[in-house]
Amino acid sequence: MKINKLILLLVSALFFFSCSDDDEIINRSEVETPITVKASFNYTVSTTDPYIVVLQSTTESSVEYQSFWDFGLGGGVVSDDAGIDEVRYNEAGEYTVTYYTIYDGLTTIATQTIIVDENGVCPDGFCGSGETGSLKDAAATFSVGTITRASWVKAGGKHTEILKKEFNNITSEYEMKMNVMYPSQGNYDFSAADAMVNFAQENDMNVHGHALIWHNATPSWVDDFAGTNEEFEVMVKDYITTTLTRFKGKVRSWDVVNEAFEDRSGNPLRNSVFRQKMGDDYIKKCFQWARDADPDVLLFYNDYNMASSTTKRAAMFKLVDELGDLIDGVGAQMHISYEGPSKANIQAVADGTVSRGLKLHFAELDIRANPNEDITSLTNDRAQEQRAKYKEVVQIYNSIPLENKFALTVWGVRDNESWLIDFWGNADWPLLFDSNYNKKAAYFGFLEGLQ
């Protein structure tokens, strides 16, 4: 709850007024029973945010009394009647919280010290102990995804612990792309994909297959294909059919084509080897082969800058319209920053998808906290701005109709594992967990977006 400054001033005045000599005009002789005012309070840490304390007062009193809080944040006292029972302590430190009850100039005071460290409030000396539910349980109406790697699911430990607790949809970061699954002609290698798919099955999670066709993950033998265009097409059809058949019933959805459009003016189709050898309708062909191989699997087109670029969004929706029944959903990569794109532009991606009756995947969500390289560590202010953006994205997603919901996927678990560090070459903290797997403010922003 926000503390309104005006209320604060008024109530402060009231408090000091209550303690002044003017109260002496009350005729004590009219009070027949002895006056008792006994006040105390306790606090608990919010279940959704370890920086918020929930204050609860208990007052035994034989008379009407007024009560006030001083949260120890500076700024004086506030009336208890304002219903303020939750306070957020953003900065690490010690805060003296005081609860006052006042009757007839008689003030009862109860105080407690609240200690906050970088993990949140510390009740009983244990910081950040506000136990939260999980992202997947809180989301309820859609899947919450993240990425993993075969080596990580095999290693177990904290990574898989968080995967199992928080997420119910996994995407392979890079091992379900063509260069890994089809390293040389006629020779498929699904060992890494199998490891992740098996892990998902054992733990009751969905797998989102990412990505069958992506110009950035094409094996060199495909880039330098030795054969005719007809042979190339047969090869691609075989690759899609083999892959989808193998994972039938085990992979819920696939990005059939990833990032087909260029960013430059007009957003033309990228001149990938697939377009060169199969023509402009290569995307449609790939979707058709995927549909034929597994009629039940959900098929997505996935791309970036869908929110930030109106023209790219239009190009993508035009393609989607041309695909008609062949496509089930749109994957909007959400590699964004705390500064933008704007809420309205993110909303436009959701609206365009919903109006077409398609499923929406907010895919590859990460929110850069340091796009301008103006910080060297994640400051509390910046963490709060990032938290607000996570909340906004989740709120937009959570507000779409149920039938359009699919999944929201975060591109990584821990900050230090984010692909963005290499990609942009500077320090950043774009994810929900820090490098020690502690929940960040961003994590709570995600939860807040669901409220």
Ligand code: XIL
């Ligand atoms: C990235 C992975 O995170 C990296 O590990 C890999 O080296 C390159 O690909 N858009 C996508 C993702 O569709 O597949 C990319 O993932 C990030 C950008």
